[in-house]
Amino acid sequence: MTLRNRVLILATAIVLLAGIAVASVLHASARAGQRDQVQPGGPQVTAGRVTLTTPARMVFRNMAWGPHRDELTTVPASDPSGPRTASGLKCLRFYASSGTGVCLQAVHGTVTDTYRALILDAHLKVRARYDVPGIPSRARVSPTGHFAAWTAFVGGDSYAGTNFSTRTAIVDTRTGRLTPSLESFRILKDGHVYHAADVNFWGVTFAADDRTFYATLATKGSTYLVRGDLRAQTVTTIHPNVECPSLSPDGTRIAYKKRVKGLPKDAPWHLYVLDLRTMRETSPAEPRSVDDQAVWRDDHTIVYALPGDYGADLYAVPADGTGKPRRISTAAVSPAFVK
């Protein structure tokens, strides 16, 4: 084949392939308009004032399509499927307590997305900003509002790389003192100081004493519930096979996801509740696999997200294993209940 012909073949192929490539990009960008359209039958969302101190409200990320998609939104806790009031602030993950909120959001740069954590006051005014090193995963605020924590996924930087890790940070919202990674804490595992390169932490939940927290520690293919001490900067393993712990308001129980044998690799978790006084596990009546850090609506009910038509829906189930799960809100994620 002559050089001329080869160049011709290549040029033709490039034109054809460029056509396909451009068409696929145009197709995907046309979705932008679609996502801004309110869906018939979806929840009603109007702009308004959202605060983190109005009692008996649920504040969450609205995932319903329309102009307020991804905004922090509020509904009465007694009517979580009712009309929503949207704040205008977009967050990927959110939590709030005692008038302090944490919002993990994407910052769209020119060549890449970065992420940051915003510490919010009761009127959603930004009090502090922190860089988040990867894709936001979990967010929590202590019951006092004095501490906030977040977890991000970091990874995928080698050829077809499949090694992911997590980075969990804790900040004192009063002083701004940041612990960028819990990996700097001393780990006590089975009574010994433990070092490992493969340690990962995720899913912090705080106790009301401004000192104790719980989290997941993963190493060597196993996960553990750890109890952390913010003053001593230590974490101690207390129970195996616990992910994304969530402490009940009375501080006696931990709701978490437990990896159960025999479930598919994509959805291996069941919701469990661990009583910290007896270390007994009970299983709430949710048969589906849950991949969320649950939230306690009160001392008896846990709320969590499951995949839904517009990303995720929120469900509630009694913590003691009785009753049945109930969908309380569609197209919603990251709820916080204001007492």
Place this chain on the structure above:
Amino acid sequence: MYVADSRADAESTTAGTTGTPARVSAVVAPTVFALGAVSLITDVSSEMVTAVLPLYLVTGLGLSPLGFGLLDGIYNGFSALVRLAGGHLADRGGGRHKWVAGVGYALSAACKPLLLLAHTLTPIGLILAADRTGKGLRTAPRDALISLSSTPENRGRAFGVHRAMDTAGALLGPLVAFLILRATVDGYDAVFTVSFCVAVVGVLVLVLFVPGGSGPGGKGPGESGSAGRGSGAGARERTAVESPRPTLRAAFALLARRDLRRITFCALLLGLATVSDSFVYLLLQRRLGVPDRWFALLPLGTAAAFLLLAVPLGRLADRVGRWRIFLAGHGALLTAYALLLTSWHGTTLPYAVLLLHGGFYAATDGVLMAAASDSVPEELRSSGLALVQTGQAAARFVCSLGFGAAWTLWGDRTALMASASALAVCAVFALRLRPGRSVLEPAR
């Protein structure tokens, strides 16, 4: 001048046979540029996917990617086998290099649209494994083609040019991917489609512009003829006389050759003390306090240094000796370890570490292939290179297991100190072993 065995002799023979002045043969062959273009385009395609994959898994599919790496360990073993198989297949029959490499590139290209259909971890894991099988298959034949289309005296530069183009693609890929994500809403499907189109262009460039039919004795990709026949003396002549049939046994019998055995052994030994990239970045962050938001950019620093230094160091290797540059590269790595161990926290320190880390790759990756090429007969070039690559990859895998264990037992500082000592010992040993003076000494 840099040729196997008796140099002065070879130089005159080369000039005599081809009838061209030596300076023309110093120019990098068009085939090398074509292969460089193929690698550049393919890397744009594959790095587009790699860059968005975590985001796609977490936000696009709502999957939890932790524990996904478990497959890696098993896959590493399989990958080594694929690489050896690719090397061997390419050597069988005249000029299969191009086609085995082509199958490898095509397999990876075919994986891209499949990503559009997979929505759970298991099929995604399988697709990525197939993608990497393609990479394993093509690496050795492609490097064999590069070495066969360059003359021994400028092979280092040829590999340098190829690696620089390859790395440029790896840097461009993520950029393209994010531009697409920016222009779209959840445009992962668009990223995968564009990645596929780009990969197809890569395969086409290979098919159309890389000459095939490079049979033993070097009649195919033009330049290789002069290289093969030119250096009439020594190892090459022996090669021509023995003309080993490219059987599997012959491939392993390559290890009976003192030169190749020593190169493989040294690469393996040094590989055993080469801490994997992810550990280097983790150490950079933990020990030098690199801020979180820069963490994702650290591999780009290494790649940029690799890109800039690949050609100059390849040329330098041609001039002063490949083995010297190869060892100097490990010296750079050792210096990087030392910087990571210092308690001095200068703002320029992370840059210095990344520069040394990229320099290490520039001085070792292509240079090792250039050095190994000199001691493998053309008939078994691909198998021989696959053997060296596999030995090195296996050693690095063992090192990362060992380093992880050392970290667990003693903490990061002591683990790094141990690696640095091991690297120093291995380097001194490799320096003394000095595989085949004939091959690795400069011509003048």
